[in-house]
Amino acid sequence: MHIKKTYSAFEMIMWTRFETFFFLVLISIFVSIYYFFGLEWLRIPWTPLALIGTAVAFVIGFQNNAAYGRIWEARKIWGGIVNTSRTLGMYLQDMVTNEYSQSPVDDKDLKFEIKNITYRHIAWMTVLRHSMRMPKPWETTYNHKTNKEWDTKPPERESNLQDDLKPYLSKEDLDYIADKNNKQTALIYLQSHHLRELKEKGILWEFSFLELEGLLQELLSLQGKSERIKNFPYPRQFATLNYYFMWIFVLMLPLALIPQFAEIGSEIASDHEWLGSVFVWFCIPFYVLVAWIFHTMERIGRTGENPFEGTPNDVPISTIARGIEIDLRQNMGESLENIPEQFPVKYHTQF
Template sequence: MLIYRNLKWSVIFFYTWRSMLYYLILGIAVFLIHDYFNLLELHIPFTAISALSTALAIFLGFKTSNAYERWWEARQIWGSLVNYSRAWARQVITMILSENPEQAAAVEELQHRMIYRHMGFVHALRVFLRKKYQYNEQEQEEIYEEPNEYSDTKAFLQPAEFQQFNLKNNPPNYLLELQGEDLKRAFLNGWISDYRFTKLEETLVEFNNVQGRSERIKNTPFPRQYSFFSRVFVFIHASLLPFVFVEELGWVSIPLSVIISFVFLCLDLIGERSEDPFENRLEDVPLTAISLTIETNLKEQWGDPNFPVKKDASNGIVL
């Protein structure tokens, strides 16, 4: 997630240079053909491009607005995960109890396992939703992304659990199943009452809801026709601009058409880069930061001082 108001021009250039190069070459070519070679009558009436510009602006505004709604919903979902995670740790600590002093160690071991397994669930869900990114130095793609591997969850699971976890088609859901089995075990041992069992199960269901809502956004892409036609319309608009200004402005049409085309290109890219918030890109919901926040909060609730080290955000990006 970008946190600075000012974006680095190097980042903007990374995503726009190919299109900008096309706009520049086209503007120069139209100017040379019109002013020096006089091969064709290249002028297009301004009213034609103004109608197209208005329609394109409305279309891009609609796309950007709906893309932001998807991003904001994803952020709300993970915000609720933070809240329910804190509640889960509190409930496990205060509701799973035993009146028999001889069982105190077993109860504490169960509490520790369930709280730390939930930290593993959070990290597993983050990896499950994101692409498994491998940095390609030659292609220089997504230069600010980070690797995502399930090894991040190993420290929170027992060895046997982690071994089975890696074999599952849906690893986060498997961890929720284990939590349910431990709840059942605690109930059968008399460590929680019917009412407390129900309350803890309700919190587990909320974790299912968080995962399901996240998967809905992840697996249901923004309608592809919007993405496709927005690129096509931006391309057509940019290709026509030099023909509109060259008659009256001469060489000034080159920078002017490039600047106007850049504006529409950025509007399109804003929507394009925001519509899928779980792709591990620099504009996405900061799942890593949220996961580390949950881990820190739960460790503090349990009394573990070994907090995770937060990622450096000095470059204005929170992953």
């Protein structure tokens, strides 16, 4: 699984500390009521609760597998964008030539055409990553307090799309996509129109034109797959019910766990009276551990449902897109000082 933030034990504890404190307070209240007020009737049989716990564990496992599948598919899609982009850059440099041109143009003009198409492709990736970072109503993980406290915002939340596009697009291209709802698709259309013009001028051989059009088709396909994951959430009936089932189990667990420890304490009391009388308090750390495991596993699955939301565990599409840009511009011969640097890593996290 492509996870960018390597959680240490301390970081995982900090990530779930509010819920862990709630579990500690909850079980302490239950044990205090049981111990000081002698409410031994405040109990439920262990067997039905164990069955509920087993069912919840299965549902959480299903959710985590589904979330992993969405993250892995998203990573493969953007891996495809990496490969197709590199192929596009290579093809442009070797296919946009005067070899079949009836009216040859200067090498400077050829490089200008290659640069325009390459920059428009970089603009396409910029628009696509901004589109993938647009908040959706079902994307709530980013707003969780412990996800925001490390100030790990993706670059798209700190910049404006229009400003990000200006270095790559002409005024005509910017005007063309300004009123389009799907700007990334509009840019692919512009790419196709541009390639057709080069073919008509003889700068691009017909076979080369078809090869490049095939790459545009592949980019459109990858774009559509990425948009499908973004726009179709993990089914809410699974995600919501799983969340409620987990909390039902966690809140009912003290009513079965405390009597079990009390019975063990009664058996110990025959040999060690004091230890047996306070043994019920030992259920506190055990309950906190069990509740923490169930809650954390459910939250991990919930965090992985939306791989483009912009949290530390999502697919690093900003870093991927910037890496492609650096590769393309370096291979066009641009100097390093003119190429933007890779987005910085924050708290061991790439975006």
